[in-house]
Amino acid sequence: MTELFKKAWERIKEADSIVLISHINPDGDALGSSLSMYPVLKNMSKKVTVCNLTKPLPDYLDFLPNFNKVTNKLPKSYDLMISFDCGSFDRLGIEEKPPFLINIDHHISNTEYGDINIIDPKAASTSQVVYNMLKTNGIDINEESAVCIYTALVTDTGSFQYESVNDKVFECAADLVRCGVKPDYVAKMLFQRDRLSRLRLLAKAYDTIELCCDGKVAFVEVTKEMMEITGAIKEDTDTIVNSVRAIASVEVAVMLREDDEGIKISLRSKNYADVSKIAVKYGGGGHIRAAGATLKGEFDFSKVKNMLKEDLKEILKGEE
């Protein structure tokens, strides 16, 4: 990693105008890791564009420093693009290949689509990879960057609960606190600004929970009708699947959501099942414990569930 971090930094130093981009439908890690580089590059007198092709952006992340700088328009010309937290080129949502691309990520399914690929599947968040890159190159992290890196770490570890959490993660978090992060402020911004519409949606979605495979699998459904009735928006569905996984007997939780493009599936596992295998099979990707895909075409919930039940039997086999 050290060599890659240095090689990437040489490229960054050479570039005048830099685009920082993250995957469509961004989460805390996507926006946090890309925004964390904004103050760093500004300090180096670079021309910086922070880009995400999704509109509107999730407003629960609006407290991130420089959130209002994020644009959905690419500049006409630029020297270098850095992608964050994005497992495949198509998830950037852009058509044209950039002049040079540094791909920084921690997804095990990353397709290495960059000219330089810095992929660390052991990292708890892409922001932790960014942190390591900055440290390796002796760069000071100011409070604005630290808040972004820390927020991404919190959101991608489920508030420091997942297997990816180790001594390095806490050392990184402690250092970020020394850089000015207030953990209680970030926690309040992330978790104490809920919407009533989201809670109403949860109530409807929870009503659809179906257990199968001896209680090891739980399905939960979100229909367009539920969204309309409750006034919920897409991001309100983000953590439903995590709370369904919390059922004691459940190893894998699956959310199925009706989207314009098809049926979006979100998969989460608890102890042993590798759900990234299923997501990849359906053209998506992700991590061992959290993955997703969108099934386009003539599908309904029951057809998708039946297909997934077969796949799930495979990944649940022989494990305990």
Ligand code: 5GP
């Ligand atoms: P979620 O289920 O919350 O949408 O996503 C869980 C994880 O899987 C995230 O790390 C996300 O980046 C990844 N993921 C979700 N949907 C897709 C997809 O369609 N393609 C790819 N490559 N990754 C996805």
Ligand code: MN
């Ligand atoms: Mn991530």
